[in-house]
Amino acid sequence: MVALKDMLGTSAPQSVRKLAENLELNKHTVWRWRILVFSITGGSGSTSFSGIVEADETYQRESRKGPREWVRHFANPQSFPPPPRPRWEDFTTQGLKMMRGLSKWQLPILTVADRRVARLVRRLPNRKSVTLERAMTPLMPADAVLCSDGANGYANVAATGGIEHFVVGSKPGKRVVASCYHIQNVNSLHARYDMFIRRLCGPATKNLNGYIRWLEVQVAGIRPAEVIGAS
Incomplete structure (x- = not known):
């Protein structure tokens, strides 16, 4: 419970070494606690999106x-x-x-957000368009509006599902289309991911999915007691 509160509390989580020192425990014990928390945080794989849906990828350098x-x-x-x-x-x-x-060696991480509260962060196995399509298709309702960059995967999802699609560029003057169509919410999610992962000094790639689930739980504002109840 101490490790869970440290990871999901309102303040920045402590490093494994620092938490072990404060609790007078072996660092390996605290690390095992963290891995256990990873196993009971399910992320937001069933998140429902609606309205204007923004999508983009960020990247994490491989770590062994x-x-x-x-x-x-x-x-x-x-x-x-x-x-x-x-x-x-x-x-x-x-x-x-x-x-x-x-x-x-740069691992793609899909980020999706709508204008309500729905947020999703998911590691993709590769950068292929078909992989992006498979990840995005179940997330997009038929009446949604998709805002993304010009990647083929997004265009194919929109074309196949008959979804209205606005392509947003990264250059000044092209970041907002028709005043309300942009990807600034996912850009904000990228910034939060960068700030979150930087404190952890590049986690091992084999544990990256656990860290992504950890971030999703933080973004969703889920309390430690809710995680324990769900497990």
Whole structure:
């Protein structure tokens, strides 16, 4: 319950080390509590959207904290092949060139919001248009109005469902269409995600879904007692 209150309270959550120090517990114990909280926070996968619906993606850099794949490779190269990408430190120490812009190491996170209170944050497995379509189609009622950028996935969802679609650009003068059609609510959600994830210093990708559910619960204003009751 202490870990739950720390994660879902009104103040910023403490780091695992800081909370462990305050509670005089081992940091691994507190970390196990956090993973348990992840398992009982279900996020908002059944969120119902209506009216003007905004959608866009943000991105999170892949993080392989925890796995000892490089350690195993260096210890036994014959049994453990090199991992599929260099370590982040290799880009500095070995002078490797960082991929510019969006790359396969940037993980897409779909954000959806309407003009009421409905909010959804969901990690997508890849950046393919068909993946975006599959994620968006169940969320869009037939009488909704979709506001998004010009990605093919959004255009296909609108065309298939006969949904009115306004394409909003990122350049000045194109961020608002006809005064009320914009994606500023999802941009605000992106800013909240960035602020939320920055305090956590890049969580491991294997735990990213748990952190996204944590953020969704915070955005929805769900209290700790409600999470416990739902579990």
